[in-house]
Amino acid sequence: MDTTMEKNEMMENEMEMSMETQMPEMMKANLAGKMKEPEEEMNPVNAIIGVVRNKINDLADELDMADIEFARAHHNDKYSKATYDAEETCRLLNAKKSVLENVLISMEDMISSMMPEYA
Numbered sequence: 821m822d823t824t825m826e827k828n829e830m831m832e833n834e835m836e837m838s839m840e841t842q843m844p845e846m847m848k849a850n851l852a853g854k855m856k857e858p859e860e861e862m863n864p865v866n867a868i869i870g871v872v873r874n875k876i877n878d879l880a881d882e883l884d885m886a887d888i889e890f891a892r893a894h895h896n897d898k899y900s901k902a903t904y905d906a907e908e909t910c911r912l913l914n915a916k917k918s919v920l921e922n923v924l925i926s927m928e929d930m931i932s933s934m935m936p937e938y939a
Contacts, residue, residue, distance in 0.1 A: 883913040
């Protein structure tokens with residue numbers, strides 16, 4: 821009968837042999853197949869719209885943080901300078917976000933009327 825140690829050695833040898841035979845096959849499969857599909861080129865119009873949407877999302881995140889700061893300042897002292905400053909920051913961020921949302925809507929309307937393939 822084989823001892824446990826001999827069994828372990830046999831299993832290790834079998835694993836090594838299977839790894840040696842599998843590795844070249846895996847490497848061949850990688851080299852024989854396509855390495856990487858070329859990515860579709862992004863349409864410049866879609867890229868611009870994406871940038872505007874990302875900026876709107878960034879402003880929404882900033883607005884959320886500014887709302888929290890305003891709530892803290894208002895909770896501490898309703899009539900302090902910090903409260904007024906935080907409220908002003910919220911208003912400015914909200915205005916920026918609204919302007920970009922209107923620009924995005926205008927761009928999408930213009931694109932859909934001029935170039936139906938992008939709609």
